[in-house]
Amino acid sequence: xxxxxxxxxxxxxxxxxxxxxxxxxxxxxxxxxxxxxxxxxxxxxxxxxxxxxxxxxxxxxxxxxxxxxxxxxxxxxxxxxxxxxxxxxxxxxxxxxxxxxxxxxxxxxxxxxxxxxxxxxxxxxxxxxxxxxxxxxxxxxxxxxxxxxxxxxxxxxxxxxxxxxxxxxxxxxxxxxxxxxxxxxxxxxxxxxxxxxxxxxxxxxxxxxxxxxxxxxxxxxxxxxxxxxxxxxxxxxxxxxxxxxxxxxxxxxxxxxxxxxxxxxxxxxxxxxxxxxxxxxxxxxxxxxxxxxxxxxxxxxxxxxxxxxxxxxxxxxxxxxxxxxxxxxxxxxxxxxxxxxxxxxxxxxxxxxxxxxxxxxxxxxxxxxxxxxxxxxxxxxxxxxxxxxxxxxxxxxxxxxxxxxxxxxxxxxxxxxxxxxxxxxxxxxxxx
Numbered sequence: 001x002x003x004x005x006x007x008x009x010x011x012x013x014x015x016x017x018x019x020x021x022x023x024x025x026x027x028x029x030x031x032x033x034x035x036x037x038x039x040x041x042x043x044x045x046x047x048x049x050x051x052x053x054x055x056x057x058x059x060x061x062x063x064x065x066x067x068x069x070x071x072x073x074x075x076x077x078x079x080x081x082x083x084x085x086x087x088x089x090x091x092x093x094x095x096x097x098x099x100x101x102x103x104x105x106x107x108x109x110x111x112x113x114x115x116x117x118x119x120x121x122x123x124x125x126x127x128x129x130x131x132x133x134x135x136x137x138x139x140x141x142x143x144x145x146x147x148x149x150x151x152x153x154x155x156x157x158x159x160x161x162x163x164x165x166x167x168x169x170x171x172x173x174x175x176x177x178x179x180x181x182x183x184x185x186x187x188x189x190x191x192x193x194x195x196x197x198x199x200x201x202x203x204x205x206x207x208x209x210x211x212x213x214x215x216x217x218x219x220x221x222x223x224x225x226x227x228x229x230x231x232x233x234x235x236x237x238x239x240x241x242x243x244x245x246x247x248x249x250x251x252x253x254x255x256x257x258x259x260x261x262x263x264x265x266x267x268x269x270x271x272x273x274x275x276x277x278x279x280x281x282x283x284x285x286x287x288x289x290x291x292x293x294x295x296x297x298x299x300x301x302x303x304x305x306x307x308x309x310x311x312x313x314x315x316x317x318x319x320x321x322x323x324x325x326x327x328x329x330x331x332x333x334x335x336x337x338x339x340x341x342x343x344x345x346x347x348x349x350x351x352x353x354x355x356x357x358x359x360x361x362x363x364x365x366x367x368x369x370x371x372x373x374x375x376x377x378x379x380x381x382x383x384x385x386x387x388x389x390x391x392x393x394x395x396x397x398x399x400x401x402x403x404x405x406x407x408x409x410x411x412x413x414x415x416x417x418x419x420x421x422x423x424x425x426x427x428x429x430x431x432x
Contacts, residue, residue, distance in 0.1 A: 032059035033117075033167045035070065037155035040127070042148045044141040048131035050085075051145070053110075054124065054152055055160065057117040065089070065112035065123075069161045072108040073101070073144040073172055079133045081286065082108060085363045086347045088124025089115055096128070105144075105172070129364075135284045144172045216249075216404040218429035220373075221415065223397050225424050237425055245431045247370050250406040251276060251291075252341040252415075254396035255375070259297040259306065259335040264389025269300035269380040272393040274340050276371040283317040284324075289367035291349055293340050297333070300380040306333045310351040310359035312366075328359035337396065341408045355408040373398065402429050 034056040041050035051072050057063050074080075082096030089112070096110045108130055117123060132138055140146050145157045159169035226234060253274045260266050275292040290313035299305050307329050314324040334353070341352040347366055351359040377393040399415055406414070418426070 031061065031063050031162050031167050032057070033063065033068075033160050033162065034058050035155060035158055035160050035168050036152040037145075037147060037158055038150055038152045039147065040150065041129070042150055045137050045139050047135065047137050048129050049138075049140045049143070049146070050127075050129040051108075051158070052128065052152075053126040053158070054122050055117065055126070056122045057119055060119050062119060063117045063162060065093075065115040065117055067163045068112055068117075070110040070126075071145075071159045071161065071169075071171065072110070073157070073159075074098075074106050074108060075104070075142045075144065076138075077104055077106060078138060080106075080108070080130045081133050082110075082130050083128070083364070083368070084347075085127040085129060085366075087126045087128075089126070091347050091366075094126065094128075096130070098130075127363075131286075133286075135286065217402040219402070219426060220246075220400040220429050221397070221418050221423065221426045223419060223424040224395055233425075237427065245370050245429055246276060246373055246400055246402070247367055248344045249400060249402040249404055250341065250343050250411065251373065251400050252339065252406075252408070252411045253375070253398045254337060254339050254415075255293075256337045256394040256396070257295045257297065257334045258392055259333055261389045261391045264387050266389070267298055267383050268389065268391065269296065269298055269383065270391050271296055271300070271376075271378050271380060272391075273374075273376045273378075274395075275374055275376070276342075276367070277374055278367070278369045278371045280316065284315050284322070286315060287369045288315040289313060289369055289371055290325075291342055291344070291367065291371075293342075293351070293353075295334050296380075297335070303329075303331070305331065307331045308334055308353070308358070310361075312349050312359075312361040314364045324364070326361050326363075326365050328361070330358055339408060339412060341406075341411055343405050345403075345405045352408045373400065400429065 036054040036056070038052050039050055040052060041048060053070060055068070055070070077100065080098055082098070084091035084094050084096075087094055093113050093115055094110060095113065096108055099107050099109055101107055110126070110128065115123075141148070145155075147155060147157065156169040159171050160167050222237065255272075255274050257272050261268070272295045273293060275290060275294070277291075278287060278289040280288045290311070292309065292311040292313075294309040294311065296303060296307050296309070299307065301309075308331075309327055309329055311325050311327040316323045316325070328351070330353075339352075339354050341355075343350045343352075344367060347362050349359075349361040349366060350357060351361075375393070375395050375398075377391060397415055397419075399411055401414075
């Protein structure tokens with residue numbers, strides 16, 4: 001990261017006194033807010049900076065959060081991306097933008113779209129992060145707001161502004177952002193996310209519940225009543241063109257896994273899957289995402305027997321291999337038909353098999369871009385042996401409800417209703 005040394009010359013004492021006086025008058029009328037800070041990525045150099053905040057209202061009046069801005073000061077003008085790993089107030093209510101400052105610096109300004117901070121209350125954890133758009137490492141220990149402590153403490157090197165007035169902290173000199181022409185806020189990618197193989201929030205962090213179900217923004221259902229793999233309706237309905245328009249909501253499918261081939265010798269390291277994916281455009285692509293059900297009936301990837309992997313991906317690099325993902329393994333046979341459900345909402349990814357929860361992921365692995373829905377059967381490698389062998393994976397139906405959390409039992413009920421009503425295909429999911 002390019003850094004510039006900034007030198008300042010203090011003006012005469014009279015002018016300095018006037019500036020000091022203006023701050024005192026401002027502080028006298030400002031709300032009594034207080035900010036605590038910690039980092040989950042300490043160190044002089046990093047591939048992502050992870051400032052976590054808690055904002056407190058120590059006053060007697062409620063504060064509308066849409067009037068609040070938190071500013072974290074950064075040295076240098078590298079191009080960064082902002083993301084929210086998890087927030088007690090929900091990542092969807094947060095936005096972040098980078099504003100240029102004088103002297104070759106910039107500031108990350110974090111705002112809220114909704115909510116109220118009651119007297120004596122706290123926002124709870126705001127687990128934020130930012131990283132270079134090109135995924136390169138950078139120095140963070142010369143950022144004016146950086147601190148290396150990993151437990152929460154009051155921190156006045158990050159400022160809080162309410163209705164445009166400084167209410168907490170001490171900004172570096174010469175640090176007023178360029179006004180209104182600066183870029184508009186960008187919502188947290190719950191994700192764009194930097195490679196950091198250890199980044200699930202600590203187990204001590206609260207797990208946010210799924211939000212209350214809301215009206216669906218569109219539904220995809222396919223009864224898979226095709227005549228065969230050459231049925232022209234497959235392409236007409238988007239399966240061959242791979243409609244990339246699915247992100248938050250509920251995904252479900254009824255899939256039949258097999259522990260043995262339908263013919264020929266057994267033992268191949270086969271992978272039978274139902275998953276969502278955003279294509280990898282380049283090594284460590286920040287817009288990549290993938291949510292997997294992967295069943296290995298004969299082991300593989302270091303496993304010696306049947307295993308189901310539920311894996312949530314941030315990104316990867318194929319050569320040399322580097323995976324940024326989190327995985328939960330269930331080691332038993334899943335031969336036969338199973339109802340698979342994954343809920344993507346509120347910063348959490350929850351996987352279910354036949355109505356039972358099997359995995360719960362979040363943090364940097366939460367998808368931030370539209371995905372494809374895919375089914376695939378493929379081989380990790382081929383074992384020694386001769387003769388033809390045939391492995392078979394079947395799909396009975398697939399269902400998706402955009403922006404809606406649907407319980408596994410309700411998915412099955414909805415599919416049954418669609419079928420009983422004579423619906424074999426429906427797609428009302430908007431393209432964006």
